[in-house]
Amino acid sequence: MDEGTRQILIVDDEPAVAEVVSLYLKKEGYGCTIAHDGRMALAKMEDRPTLVVLDINLPEVDGLSVLSTIREKYPDTGVIMLTARRQEIDRIYGLELGADDYMVKPFSPAELVARVKAVLRRMNDNNANGKANSSALVFDDGALEIDPLSHSVKVNQAEIELTATEFGLLKFMAQNPRQVFSRDELLESVWGMSEFVDPNTVTVHMRRVREKIEQDPSKPRWLQTVWGVGYKFIPEHGTE
Numbered sequence: 001m002d003e004g005t006r007q008i009l010i011v012d013d014e015p016a017v018a019e020v021v022s023l024y025l026k027k028e029g030y031g032c033t034i035a036h037d038g039r040m041a042l043a044k045m046e047d048r049p050t051l052v053v054l055d056i057n058l059p060e061v062d063g064l065s066v067l068s069t070i071r072e073k074y075p076d077t078g079v080i081m082l083t084a085r086r087q088e089i090d091r092i093y094g095l096e097l098g099a100d101d102y103m104v105k106p107f108s109p110a111e112l113v114a115r116v117k118a119v120l121r122r123m124n125d126n127n128a129n130g131k132a133n134s135s136a137l138v139f140d141d142g143a144l145e146i147d148p149l150s151h152s153v154k155v156n157q158a159e160i161e162l163t164a165t166e167f168g169l170l171k172f173m174a175q176n177p178r179q180v181f182s183r184d185e186l187l188e189s190v191w192g193m194s195e196f197v198d199p200n201t202v203t204v205h206m207r208r209v210r211e212k213i214e215q216d217p218s219k220p221r222w223l224q225t226v227w228g229v230g231y232k233f234i235p236e237h238g239t240e
Contacts, residue, residue, distance in 0.1 A: 006120060007031045009049040011041040011066065012082065013058055017105075021053060024109040025116065038066045045070060051078035051119060053112070054099075056090050064094060071098040075161055076151075078119040082107070095204040100165045101191075102201075118192045123164045137174050139235045144213065144222060146174050155213050165190070166209050169202075173223060173233035182230040206231060 008030050012018040015036065022032040033049070035041040038061025041054070052070060056063035063081065070077055081094045081102035091102050100119045103112055137146040145154040151167055153160040162170065169190050173181070181189070183199040191201070210217040224232055 006051065007033070007047070007049045008116065009033050009035060009041065009044055009047075009052045011035045011038070011052060011058065011063070012055040013037060014055075017055075020109055021112060024113050028113055028117070030116075038062060041066050042069060045074060045077075048074065049077065050123075051080065051116060053080050053082065053116070055082040056094065057084065064090065064097060067094060067097050067099060071163065075163055076123075078123055078164060080112070080115055080119060092200070092204065095201060096208065098163045098166075098208065100163065102198075119165075121192055122168055122190070137171075139174070139222065146171055153213065160212050162209065162212060166205060166212070169205055170209050170213070170223075173231065174235070177233050177235040180226045180230050180232045185230065 008025055010018050010021050010025075010032055011034075012021070013036050018034045018036065022034060025032050033044055033047070035044050036059075038058040040060070041052070041058070042061065045052075054063050054067060054070075058066065067079060067081070070079060075098075079099045081091065081099045082105055083091050083094070083102055084105050091104075094102060100122075101115050103115060135148075137148070138144070139146075143156055145152075147153070148171060151162075151164075153162055153167065153170065169186065172186070172190050183202040186202050187199065206223060207217070210220050210223050213222065214220045222234055224234055226232055
C-alpha cells in the first residue's frame with residue numbers, strides 16, 4: 001500500500017482543527033475522513049482506516065474509551081492522540097492504552113504531518129522487514145517466538161496481541177540481543193524520530209510489552225533495564 005492510499009480518520013470536536021489537519025494531510029496525498037464525536041468515530045472505524053488522529057476530549061464517547069475500543073477491535077491501526085497541555089495524566093494513560101504517539105494542543109499542523117508519516121513509516125517498515133526477514137525469532141527453547149512475517153508473538157505457544165509500535169520495539173530489541181539502548185536511541189531506531197517525542201513514550205511502551213510477554217513484569221526475563229543507561233534484550237533465561 002503506497003502512501004497515497006493510506007486512509008486517516010481525524011476525530012476532533014472542533015471543526016476548524018479537524019479541517020486544518022485534513023487539509024495538511026490531503027496535501028501529502030492521504031485520504032481523510034472526519035468525525036466530531038466518539039460515537040461517530042467508532043462507526044467510521046468499520047471502514048478500517050490505517051491511522052486515527054484522536055482528540056481526548058470528545059462528546060458522546062470520550063477519546064480514551066474510543067482508543068480502548070480501537071485497541072481491542074483494530075490492534076493494527078495506528079493512533080496519534082491529541083491532548084490539552086494540562087492533561088498529562090491522560091497522555092500517560094493514553095500511551096498505556098496503546099496509543100503510538102501523542103501531540104499537545106495547540107500544535108503545529110506540519111509537525112503533526114511529520115508524526116503521521118513517522119507512525120506510518122514504522123508500520124510499513126515492520127511489514128517490509130517482516131517480508132525480508134521471514135524467519136521467526138525463537139528464544140528460550142521456544143518460550144518466546146517472534147514472527148516478523150505474520151507480526152505474531154507467542155509466549156509458551158499462546159498468541160500475544162501487540163500493537164504495531166509494541167511489535168516493532170520488541171522485534172528491534174530481539175534482533176539486537178544483549179546490546180544496551182538508551183531511550184533516545186530507541187526513539188531513533190523504532191519511532192524514527194526523537195526530536196519531538198517524549199522519552200517517556202519509550203518507558204510506557206516498554207512497560208506495556210513487558211506486561212504482555214513477561215511472567216513477572218517487575219522481574220523481566222527478556223526485556224531488562226540497565227539502570228541509568230537504558231534497556232537490553234536477554235535471549236536466554238538465566239544467562240545473565
